[in-house]
């Protein structure tokens with residue numbers, strides 16, 4: 001086994017499922033490894049959840065400032081998933097050129113590749129500042145991980161950021177955001193023998209739902225070149241109490257995927273407008289409980305951004321064109337920290353990530369490391385124009 005696969009094996013064998021999100025053992029391992037290659041390392045956690053430990057390692061000083069970012073936690077292994085695994089999810093097993101294990105591709109593979117690339121640079125003459133952030137809590141939204149690190153001032157402004165996630169080693173420069181909302185209709189309950197005396201909140205909601213279906217169809221006219229169209233999906237409905245009464249309450253929860261450029265305020269107003277456009281009086285409707293998670297987009301116009309794209313396309317022999325990434329990532333929390341470009345990059349597919357028999361292709365893993373290493377070698381040994 002190469003040093004890279006040995007390292008990944010070790011990371012897989014320190015379980016870090018989230019929930020519950022106890023990152024202490026894995027953070028300690030990563031911090032010690034990075035100290036041993038000469039980095040200044042801080043292990044940081046918010047007071048709210050002291051076991052949500054993130055690792056921030058730094059070498060060098062001055063410009064350019066480049067950040068490698070991957071997350072320490074994995075999704076948990078549920079009971080039915082555990083039964084479906086061909087091997088122990090917390091033992092790394094090599095089979096047919098693949099390394100199997102929980103977190104092998106999401107996100108310990110990218111993390112291991114970044115650690116090796118970090119070590120190579122640390123052991124050579126270089127300019128600028130290189131950070132490696134091994135973040136807690138990504139699988140539960142990153143509020144106590146990357147978001148907290150950024151807000152608490154533990155991360156500097158960067159000229160370039162690589163967020164390690166599953167992109168088949170293509171360079172991803174955009175992902176969607178999401179707005180969740182709840183809509184409630186209120187009517188007036190009477191006995192079902194004479195429903196016309198009441199106001200049926202379920203019937204009112206039915207009209208709201210049809211309007212939302214039309215809204216979803218209209219959204220498909222807005223096309224983003226990398227991530228496609230915004231969507232609106234109703235995922236939950238509940239209402240009424242019994243078949244022999246007119247329902248006075250109905251509630252739906254919806255998920256509105258946002259493309260880069262859509263503002264949360266605009267989307268809230270759109271949802272309000274859709275609901276107001278439906279004639280449901282004397283029933284009333286209320287839209288609220290908004291939950292927002294940002295989209296991410298980078299234009300890839302800086303010399304560092306272009307250099308990374310060039311490096312990855314030449315080593316992986318893929319077109320020098322960025323792609324979109326379908327799931328969300330911690331990139332959304334880092335947008336305020338990047339004065340240049342940010343990309344999402346890593347081996348494999350997110351589709352093998354959150355399920356049984358998760359694996360990383362070892363060739364792809366090595367390629368990921370080679371791309372990051374070559375990029376760092378190129379740009380951290382030259383005067384880079386911002």
Ligand SMILES: [Zn+2]
Pocket residue numbers: 071106107138165
């Ligand atoms: Zn991930």
